[in-house]
Amino acid sequence: MADTVISLDKLKAFWNSQVHDEENWAHNMNGRFLVSAFLVPSDFHCHGIRPPEFSAILACSGNEQKLLRAAGLFAGSILLMRNYGDLMAI
Amino acid sequence: MAGLVPPVTTTIPADASKTKKADEKTDYMNLPCPIPFEEIHREALMSLKPETFEGLRFDFTKGLNQKFSLSHSVSMGPTEIPSQSAETIKIPTSHYEFGANYIDPNLMLIGRVLTDGRLNARVKWDLTDNLTVKANAQLTNEPHMSHGMFNFDYKGKDYRSQFQIGNGALFGASYFQSVTPHLSLGGEVFWAGQHRKSGIGYAGRYETDKMVATGQVASTGMVALSYVQKVSEKVSLASDFMYNYMSKDVTASVGYDYILRQCRLRGKIDSNGCTTAFLEERLNMGLNFILSAEVR
Numbered sequence: 199m200a201d202t203v204i205s206l207d208k209l210k211a212f213w214n215s216q217v218h219d220e221e222n223w224a225h226n227m228n229g230r231f232l233v234s235a236f237l238v239p240s241d242f243h244c245h246g247i248r249p250p251e252f253s254a255i256l257a258c259s260g261n262e263q264k265l266l267r268a269a270g271l272f273a274g275s276i277l278l279m280r281n282y283g284d285l286m287a288i
Numbered sequence: 289m290a291g292l293v294p295p296v297t298t299t300i301p302a303d304a305s306k307t308k309k310a311d312e313k314t315d316y317m318n319l320p321c322p323i324p325f326e327e328i329h330r331e332a333l334m335s336l337k338p339e340t341f342e343g344l345r346f347d348f349t350k351g352l353n354q355k356f357s358l359s360h361s362v363s364m365g366p367t368e369i370p371s372q373s374a375e376t377i378k379i380p381t382s383h384y385e386f387g388a389n390y391i392d393p394n395l396m397l398i399g400r401v402l403t404d405g406r407l408n409a410r411v412k413w414d415l416t417d418n419l420t421v422k423a424n425a426q427l428t429n430e431p432h433m434s435h436g437m438f439n440f441d442y443k444g445k446d447y448r449s450q451f452q453i454g455n456g457a458l459f460g461a462s463y464f465q466s467v468t469p470h471l472s473l474g475g476e477v478f479w480a481g482q483h484r485k486s487g488i489g490y491a492g493r494y495e496t497d498k499m500v501a502t503g504q505v506a507s508t509g510m511v512a513l514s515y516v517q518k519v520s521e522k523v524s525l526a527s528d529f530m531y532n533y534m535s536k537d538v539t540a541s542v543g544y545d546y547i548l549r550q551c552r553l554r555g556k557i558d559s560n561g562c563t564t565a566f567l568e569e570r571l572n573m574g575l576n577f578i579l580s581a582e583v584r
Contacts, residue, residue, distance in 0.1 A: 271541075
């Protein structure tokens, strides 16, 4: 029980640091929030340090992000249709 | 006294299936005729590109005899106009369209006249079982905005070819060949004399009972991929991917198509966050109800 409370406090602190901190919020709203929130630990944003393996993703321009999003949607939808499409039958 | 029937030697079913498989593998002289090159994406287009509209639309078709009918169409609503900025500009418009249709097994004539003076005409004439002539024209009051085009389609045993001639010195040709019972490959070329532009494109289509996958690449920068999963006779799931490597514009969409006894429901979502739904319901004989919605 005590461990759960501690983890919740950490989550709240992370959320406040990302949303209520103006510098981090501006950085996140450039379309990298989803990548950074799930892949990068919180202190990387606080200290401005990014792991090199994610800099390629974070450095994508808007057009490349659109292309990745569209290609991912297309490929993912095909995988889902082929594997679980029968569930949509009536 | 009943005697024992001597065993009858029969061919082992495995040999017959192997022979049948060998015949199917090597029977390249009896490949099916592919669909026309311009229709390779038709399953995906039918599922993912319904005729959405905003406002009010009313269509009425009156058949005068078995071949000839008249149609009246009224529509009122905002129309999107092209703009230089990224912002979408819509202006309210309304128009009435009068149409005449003549449909014969070998000849089809369709004409539409709008209140703003535009005339659309389409002709499809089956000269022989294999040769079809198609023509379509759009005439307007505005100078240099009228277009016309002739298509000559030839259907071979396992191939399709088409030749196009349009105004403005527009010439085009396409060829589509069945390579295997499921795979068809082809290409197209065009030359626009007025704009001094030419282009070439290649396409492939793989079709089975359960799915259709198509791909098309053109020198104009277009890359178009589509995949349709035929879940059942009533249900299809479709996905398409359009990319222009010249303008770096890309769109992918995923959708569904339910064809039921009394209605047809289609919906899709695309990579730009636009969600579309389209419902056509047959309320009574000759009376259809249509709902269209698009959220961006």
